[in-house]
Amino acid sequence: xxxxxxxxxxxxxxxxxxxxxxxxxxxxxxxxxxxxxxxxxxxxxxxxxxxxxxxxxxxxxxxxxxxxxxxxxxxxxxxxxxxxxxxxxxxxxxxxxxxxxxxxxxxxxxxxxxxxxxxxxxxxxxxxxxxxxxxxxxxxxxxxxxxxxxxxxxxxxxxxxxxxxxxxxxxxxxxxxxxxxxxxxxxxxxxxxxxxxxxxxxxxxxxxxxxxxxxxxxxxxxxxxxxxxxxx
Numbered sequence: 133x134x135x136x137x138x139x140x141x142x143x144x145x146x147x148x149x150x151x152x153x154x155x156x157x158x159x160x161x162x163x164x165x166x167x168x169x170x171x172x173x174x175x176x177x178x179x180x181x182x183x184x185x186x187x188x189x190x191x192x193x194x195x196x197x198x199x200x201x202x203x204x205x206x207x208x209x210x211x212x213x214x215x216x217x218x219x220x221x222x223x224x225x226x227x228x229x230x231x232x233x234x235x236x237x238x239x240x241x242x243x244x245x246x247x248x249x250x251x252x253x254x255x256x257x258x259x260x261x262x263x264x265x266x267x268x269x270x271x272x273x274x275x276x277x278x279x280x281x282x283x284x285x286x287x288x289x290x291x292x293x294x295x296x297x298x299x300x301x302x303x304x305x306x307x308x309x310x311x312x313x314x315x316x317x318x319x320x321x322x323x324x325x326x327x328x329x330x331x332x333x334x335x336x337x338x339x340x341x342x343x344x345x346x347x348x349x350x351x352x353x354x355x356x357x358x359x360x361x362x363x364x
Contacts, residue, residue, distance in 0.1 A: 140350070141185050141186055142192060142344055142349070142350065142352045143350060143352070144185045145307055145352065145353050145354075146180070146183045146303075147179065147269075148179035148180045148181040148357065150299065154295065155176045160280060163288060163289045166289045166293075166321045166322070167292070167293065169322065169325045170318075171325050172293060172297065172324075174222065175220065175296050175300045176296065178221075179299070179357045180356075180360060184360060187360065188359055188360060189352075193345065195341045195342070195344070195345040196345070197341075197345065211334060211338075211358070213330055216331075219361050220330070220358060222329040222330040223327075223329055223330055224330035225328060227328060228328050229317060229327055235265040235312055235313045236265055237262075237265055239265060239312070240259045240264075240265040240266065240267070240312035241255035241256045244267065244312070244315070247290050247316075247318065247319055248272075248275055248290055249275070249286075259312075264309075265311065265313065266311055267294075267309065268309060269298060269299065272291045272294055272298070272310060275288070276292045276295065279291065289321055290315065293324070294310060294315050295310065297310075297314060297329075298310030300355050300357070301333035301337075301358075302314055302333075336354055337358060339354070340352060340354030341354065
């Protein structure tokens with residue numbers, strides 16, 4: 133049973149300012165083509181620079197995981213796939229990616245070696261630094277810049293798109309890390325558009341809202357921009 137009562141303001145994770153500094157004014161044409169085809173290009177420009185933690189906390193306190201809705205004085209309301217499509221311009225039809233709960237450090241290193249163009253030793257060093265199956269946002273951005281300079285645009289694209297979703301629809305509570313489990317989504321760059329990104333982002337936000345509504349939770353993950361713009 134869910135704990136209830138008055139909660140203090142949640143710490144809200146938002147990467148709007150950080151992401152703005154990492155979105156180049158113009159991507160190489162090949163990378164831009166893959167990004168457009170994936171259906172994720174709108175995420176480059178949709179993040180709020182600042183979010184209102186008080187406002188979000190007030191709404192999260194009214195979230196009921198049992199009904200996946202906010203219980204307001206005038207009735208219930210919730211975020212729908214239609215809202216996601218209108219606000220984020222993400223595809224809401226396609227394959228739904230059944231996400232694993234998490235992956236090991238060694239599996240994360242293997243994926244980085246295979247899909248991000250780094251040596252296995254470098255990948256292992258990164259996962260040892262994060263101490264979990266994750267990569268640092270800064271590391272992914274550095275890989276993107278490095279591979280763009282050497283013309284390895286497939287590796288650069290995967291690093292960039294993983295960083296993009298890790299700062300937006302798949303944002304977690306770590307502030308600086310991106311879950312490595314999402315990297316496999318970008319294995320086939322020409323086929324990323326088959327995924328229903330809108331549904332995945334909504335499920336992720338629902339999960340974080342459920343956790344955030346608990347009295348013991350002090351921090352909110354998920355895409356705060358989506359929640360705040362929906363409230364407005």
